[in-house]
Amino acid sequence: MNEKINKVIAALKLNNMDAVYCEKKEEIVPTVQKMLFDGCVITAGGSVSLKESGVSELISSDRYNFIDRSRPAITPEEQLNAYKAAIGADFFFCSANAVTEKGELINVDGLCNRVSSIAFGPQKVIMIVGSNKIVKDIDEGFLRVKRIASPKNSLRLGLNTPCAKLGHCVSLEKTDAPAITDGCFSDSRICCTYTVNAKQRIKNRITVILCNDALGY
DSSP: OOHHHHHHHHHHHHHHEEEEEESSGGGGHHHHHTTTTTEEEEEOOHHHHHHTTTHHHHTTTSSSEOOTOOOOOHHHHHHHHHHGGGGOSSEEEEEEEETTTTEEEEEEEEEOOOHHHSSSSSSSEEEEGGGEEESSSHHHHHHHHHIIIIIHHHHHHHHHOOOHSSSSOOGGGSOOOOOOOOOOTTTTTTEEEEEESSSSSSSSSSSEEEEEOOOOO
16 A cells, blocks of 8 residues: 555545555455445446446346446436435445545536435445545646546547547636636536535445556546
């Protein structure tokens, strides 16, 4: 465990969030399995990190009651109900767009089902986070969203946004310093709501599994 990751883990715990270290991504699934119980209700946000770590396959197994918001042929009404079901779930899985050295979680969302579930609702939130998402502070975290996370996710999802075409947020082309929420006016905009999770009221409701491997965007 390098010094930076050790610092982040200590900061997360100081902020009432649990933190677990995995040296390699292959260690993540066995770590997650120990946290779950048969028949538990699980929901998840869209996440490349969950897929790359193998967690998506694990939580969708018959062993658990996984509410799949992305299953084939799902109707808009069923998808909305899946989003709403997260509030009563035992576990919500996702990643973070960035984690600061002070143990703050930075996330930006379009529809906001992910950030709302992180903030309130599911009994436990488990985040799978690669070391590539560690940033110095909140400002650097939001710049990471504009330079990396939003453009790559917009491209992955086939969204018609300037960042998908430019490879970075259009606000970064302003001559003056862009505000946090400066951006495009596309109906497909992926960065509608910005959140920072700092100290948590409910101790260890959020668990961050921090992996030394790079994961996701």
